[in-house]
Amino acid sequence: xxxxxxxxxxxxxxxxxxxxxxxxxxxxxxxxxxxxxxxxxxxxxxxxxxxxxxxxxxxxxxxxxxxxxxxxxxxxxxxxxxxxxxxxxxxxxxxxxxxxxxxxxxxxxxxxxxxxxxxxxxxxxxxxxxxxxxxxxxxxxxxxxxxxxxxxxxxxxxxxxxxxxxxxxxxxxxxxxxxxxxxxxxxxxxxxxxxxxxxxxxxxxxxxxxxxxxxxxxxxxxxxxxxxxxxxxxxxxxxxxxxxxxxxxxxxxxxxxxxxxxxxxxxxxxxxxxxxxxxxxxxxxxxxxxxxxxxxxxxxxxxxxxxxxxxxxxxxxxxxxxxxxxxxxxxxxxxxxxxxxxxxxxxxxxxxxxxxxxxxxxxxxxxxxxxxxxxxxxxxxxxxxxxxxxxxxxxxxxxxxxxxxxxxxxxxxxxxx
Amino acid sequence: xxxxxxxxxxxxxxxxxxxxxxxxxxxxxxxxxxxxxxxxxxxxxxxxxxxxxxxxxxxxxxxxxxxxxxxxxxxxxxxxxxxxxxxxxxx
Amino acid sequence: xxxxxxxxxxxxxxxxxxxxxxxxxxxxxxxxxxxxxxxxxxxxxxxxxxxxxxxxxxxxxxxxxxxxxxxxxxxxxxxxxxxxxxxxxxxxxxxxxxxxxxxxxxxxxxxxxxxxxxxxxxxxxxxxxxxxxxxxxxxxxxxxxxxxxxxxxxxxxxxxxxxxxxxxxxxxxxxxxxxxxxxxxxxxxxxxxxxxxxxxxxxxxxxxxxxxxxxxxxxxxxxxxxxxxxxxxxxxxxxxxxxxxxxxxxxxxxxxxxxxxxxxxxxxxxxxxxxxxxxxxxxxxxxxxxxxxxxxxxxxxxxxxxxxxxxxxxxxxxxxxxxxxxxxxxxxxxxxxxxxxxxxxxxxxxxxxxxxxxxxxxxxxxxxxxxxxxxxxxxxxxxxxxxxxxxxxxxxxxxxxxxxxxxxxxxxxxxxxxxxxxxxxxxxxxxxxxxxxxxxxxxxxxxxxxxxxxxxxxxxxxxxxxxxxxxxxxxxxxxxxxxxxxx
Numbered sequence: 003x004x005x006x007x008x009x010x011x012x013x014x015x016x017x018x019x020x021x022x023x024x025x026x027x028x029x030x031x032x033x034x035x036x037x038x039x040x041x042x043x044x045x046x047x048x049x050x051x052x053x054x055x056x057x058x059x060x061x062x063x064x065x066x067x068x069x070x071x072x073x074x075x076x077x078x079x080x081x082x083x084x085x086x087x088x089x090x091x092x093x094x095x096x097x098x099x100x101x102x103x104x105x106x107x108x109x110x111x112x113x114x115x116x117x118x119x120x121x122x123x124x125x126x127x128x129x130x131x132x133x134x135x136x137x138x139x140x141x142x143x144x145x146x147x148x149x150x151x152x153x154x155x156x157x158x159x160x161x162x163x164x165x166x167x168x169x170x171x172x173x174x175x176x177x178x179x180x181x182x183x184x185x186x187x188x189x190x191x192x193x194x195x196x197x198x199x200x201x202x203x204x205x206x207x208x209x210x211x212x213x214x215x216x217x218x219x220x221x222x223x224x225x226x227x228x229x230x231x232x233x234x235x236x237x238x239x240x241x242x243x244x245x246x247x248x249x250x251x252x253x254x255x256x257x258x259x260x261x262x263x264x265x266x267x268x269x270x271x272x273x274x275x276x277x278x279x280x281x282x283x284x285x286x287x288x289x290x291x292x293x294x295x296x297x298x299x300x301x302x303x304x305x306x307x308x309x310x311x312x313x314x315x316x317x318x319x320x321x322x323x324x325x326x327x328x329x330x331x332x333x334x335x336x337x338x339x340x341x342x343x344x345x346x347x348x349x350x351x352x353x354x355x356x357x358x359x360x361x362x363x364x365x366x367x368x369x370x371x372x373x374x375x376x377x378x379x380x381x382x383x384x385x386x387x388x389x390x391x392x393x394x395x396x397x398x399x400x401x402x403x404x405x406x407x408x409x410x411x412x413x414x415x416x417x418x419x
Numbered sequence: 420x421x422x423x424x425x426x427x428x429x430x431x432x433x434x435x436x437x438x439x440x441x442x443x444x445x446x447x448x449x450x451x452x453x454x455x456x457x458x459x460x461x462x463x464x465x466x467x468x469x470x471x472x473x474x475x476x477x478x479x480x481x482x483x484x485x486x487x488x489x490x491x492x493x494x495x496x497x498x499x500x501x502x503x504x505x506x507x508x509x510x
Numbered sequence: 511x512x513x514x515x516x517x518x519x520x521x522x523x524x525x526x527x528x529x530x531x532x533x534x535x536x537x538x539x540x541x542x543x544x545x546x547x548x549x550x551x552x553x554x555x556x557x558x559x560x561x562x563x564x565x566x567x568x569x570x571x572x573x574x575x576x577x578x579x580x581x582x583x584x585x586x587x588x589x590x591x592x593x594x595x596x597x598x599x600x601x602x603x604x605x606x607x608x609x610x611x612x613x614x615x616x617x618x619x620x621x622x623x624x625x626x627x628x629x630x631x632x633x634x635x636x637x638x639x640x641x642x643x644x645x646x647x648x649x650x651x652x653x654x655x656x657x658x659x660x661x662x663x664x665x666x667x668x669x670x671x672x673x674x675x676x677x678x679x680x681x682x683x684x685x686x687x688x689x690x691x692x693x694x695x696x697x698x699x700x701x702x703x704x705x706x707x708x709x710x711x712x713x714x715x716x717x718x719x720x721x722x723x724x725x726x727x728x729x730x731x732x733x734x735x736x737x738x739x740x741x742x743x744x745x746x747x748x749x750x751x752x753x754x755x756x757x758x759x760x761x762x763x764x765x766x767x768x769x770x771x772x773x774x775x776x777x778x779x780x781x782x783x784x785x786x787x788x789x790x791x792x793x794x795x796x797x798x799x800x801x802x803x804x805x806x807x808x809x810x811x812x813x814x815x816x817x818x819x820x821x822x823x824x825x826x827x828x829x830x831x832x833x834x835x836x837x838x839x840x841x842x843x844x845x846x847x848x849x850x851x852x853x854x855x856x857x858x859x860x861x862x863x864x865x866x867x868x869x870x871x872x873x874x875x876x877x878x879x880x881x882x883x884x885x886x887x888x889x890x891x892x893x894x895x896x897x898x899x900x901x902x903x904x905x906x907x908x909x910x911x912x913x914x915x916x917x918x919x920x921x922x923x924x925x926x927x928x929x930x931x932x933x934x935x936x937x938x939x940x941x942x943x944x945x946x947x948x949x950x951x952x953x954x955x956x957x958x959x960x961x962x963x964x965x966x967x968x969x970x971x972x973x974x975x976x977x978x979x980x981x982x983x984x985x986x987x988x989x990x991x992x993x994x995x996x997x
Binding site: 007008009011012013015016017019020105107108111112113114115116117118162164186189192193268269270271272273289291292293308310312313328329330331332333334338 | 562589590591592593594630631633636637638639640641642643645648649652655656657659660661662663664665666667668669671673760762763766768792947
């Protein structure tokens with residue numbers, strides 16, 4: 003068992019000049035065979051491995067990652083966590099995740115800095131008002147906290163917003179989910195990795211999957227840059243590269259991988275203590291623990307695997323930010339980057355079995371997968387272990403695109419979709 | 420930010436264009452005769468290739484015409500553009 | 511102003527036009543041509559900020575965009591204040607008000623410095639390991655963590671300034687107006703190509719502009735004289751547009767670049783009014799030539815972060831360009847020849863150079879011989895192992911290096927000083943190249959990353975391409991620039 007992290011372990015290690023900390027996870031070579039292999043060492047993949055080991059006693063498993071853990075979209079997102087989705091199925095899925103978030107630091111013994119500072123969605127026109135009010139009512143029917151705020155209440159909740167009626171996109175009101183907030187994204191990957199590793203899961207980095215070996219209708223193993231690894235169950239959690247893996251078994255997915263950009267400012271003392279999103283003007287902003295303004299932009303409309311987007315998308319976002327927060331005009335942006343997001347036609351994810359036995363996909367989270375990390379891992383682990391979906395992810399199967407039972411969350415999935 | 424050579428207008432900035440997704444997906448002549456699987460295939464399933472892909476673009480803030488493009492999605496390099504109805508280049 | 515910290519002979523500072531400014535509320539004076547950093551150093555102010563976490567004293571360490579320490583808040587008006595601005599990049603103007611960040615109640619007496627005392631208790635990533643009990647207390651812990659994080663302060667009122675953006679299309683964009691950029695600009699413009707040359711400083715010339723030494727000659731004249739002539743000749747080239755005070759901010763695909771031009775930031779406070787403050791240039795260039803130069807590397811030793819520890823090439827720029835002495839008794843620590851240029855410049859300006867500590871066995875280059883001839887003391891095969899002085903360095907400890915260079919031995923020599931110049935060699939500024947999507951390669955001889963493959967129509971020339979010797983820079987800049995115009 004790993005050494006427990008606490009104030010006492012910090013004091014103890016201070017005496018030895020912090021030179022004796024145990025490694026948070028091992029760096030093993032792959033074994034010849036595992037009971038299951040997870041492709042993709044992001045938050046969702048590591049969470050899947052963690053819950054497979056913890057809840058389903060599957061400890062002879064490996065996570066294979068072509069780069070480093072948390073180096074993809076987990077380390078690139080704007081860390082927003084909320085569950086105010088419209089449909090019952092989504093509400094069930096995302097609130098399941100939110101409930102796990104609320105005790106995650108303690109569960110992992112790793113502070114993921116989940117900060118319930120509230121997420122506010124702004125309405126800028128009458129249709130926004132109708133949509134957001136409808137969503138507020140739907141949320142409350144599903145037991146999810148949500149309130150409607152009028153313009154004055156919006157201003158009171160976040161005083162730096164420009165609520166003048168004379169601006170191009172005046173603020174007509176907004177919804178607020180107080181239980182929502184942000185977390186430290188890297189810590190989520192590291193916390194799950196440390197937890198999974200402690201139960202015996204092998205986390206294998208710098209190991210790219212090159213092919214999937216099949217025997218008739220079932221999988222036999224994966225071909226990787228570190229050799230062939232035998233297994234009967236493969237869980238693919240490869241986000242933007244899901245289609246690349248699917249193409250290895252001639253499977254087509256209803257996905258398009260597009261660039262999504264974000265940027266942060268230089269660190270400043272606290273100036274905004276909540277998360278504000280605006281779908282109509284394509285902008286959202288929060289402040290990180292370190293003090294940076296964290297700003298999310300929209301997606302580019304074309305398929306690209308380059309992890310970089312176009313300048314006009316960022317410029318449009320910053321124009322909107324400056325209209326809503328004219329005080330930020332002199333702030334300097336420190337970094338800007340892009341991730342590859344795999345988007346489903348109905349803006350909802352896929353957590354599903356496939357027609358190939360032993361092959362499972364967890365993908366299509368599009369622009370908002372971070373918030374679901376613990377729930378997604380838990381439900382995907384259930385699906386892999388039992389070869390049967392949990393009732394919370396039953397609606398998110400691949401076959402919904404054939405049957406037509408889509409879960410259309412374009413309204414709630416936020417700016418980028 | 421790409422520089423796109425519209426087959427009708429010449430080189431223009433990417434911000435004048437809108438992307439229309441994968442090209443050469445043929446609309447079924449008799450949709451009513453398709454099975455659900457075939458319809459899903461037509462409507463939703465995409466190759467989403469990492470590499471050379473054929474796709475549709477529209478010069479939305481220019482001539483407003485649709486055309487096709489061959490582009491490598493792994494580095495955004497554009498290899499060719501050609502008009503609707505023209506045969507895609509083989510290499 | 512402390513008079514004895516200014517030399518009389520800087521060509522780039524107008525010592526007849528005095529400028530008054532305020533730092534941390536104290537009224538000070540500098541001259542036209544100064545940056546905030548050079549003016550502060552001339553006033554013997556090194557301590558300008560505190561570090562992010564342990565609140566250790568921070569002094570000016572460099573002289574340009576690479577400055578990591580001297581990050582200040584400019585202005586105190588609620589709508590016009592600007593956080594996190596590098597003192598080395600602010601041109602001094604009448605009425606400038608700046609203050610240090612991340613310290614309370616003042617930079618000299620900072621309560622937060624207690625963190626330095628407790629530093630073993632707050633190692634890297636301590637926050638992931640604690641603050642988990644009781645679970646509902648995280649909100650409270652976080653309030654204090656957030657309060658202590660962040661550097662400057664955001665404005666709280668809308669910005670009153672005016673901004674602008676424009677498009678620019680050109681055949682060739684040259685980034686960086688140092689010696690390589692100037693050579694490339696001349697070739698490009700004479701080739702009848704519509705050429706744009708941009709540089710973030712107020713004048714062209716880079717570091718060659720103040721390289722006045724017989725070791726560095728072009729066509730039998732001093733390199734700085736030669737370059738001044740070349741810059742003068744650029745003015746007659748019709749195809750060439752020169753933009754100074756313009757920093758390149760982004761390099762997107764298909765040679766689409768963004769640059770920010772500063773239009774009023776250097777003007778006196780009453781001259782700024784009703785003018786466009788900054789302009790964003792959206793540039794589409796057929797070819798891009800990157801000539802961004804190189805950055806000096808620091809060296810690693812105990813307490814190398816004290817105020818007064820400055821990059822050796824920056825000390826040289828402060829003395830030769832701004833006429834400012836970073837100290838009166840300067841020691842230098844190096845692993846290459848560049849520190850000797852600094853030693854000679856300091857010596858020529860009447861600054862007492864204690865010694866040069868060099869980790870090498872011996873060097874026989876012209877510049878080292880010149881320094882030896884001037885009587886500058888050199889500790890060969892030695893290393894600085896520690897420094898003292900809390901808010902300003904006051905002495906260093908020197909020890910002999912073992913043959914394999916991995917350990918030190920012998921007696922510690924203590925040397926009193928008020929400034930330590932460090933030079934760990936040079937790192938090509940390949941940042942723009944990598945941002946454009948280019949891949950780097952590694953050169954083992956001097957441990958540098960260099961531009962390698964790129965999918966765009968661009969080249970890197972000069973020291974950002976790994977050429978550090980003057981004749982090499984000129985020869986390869988000409989060769990590579992001519993080559994890019996052939997395809």
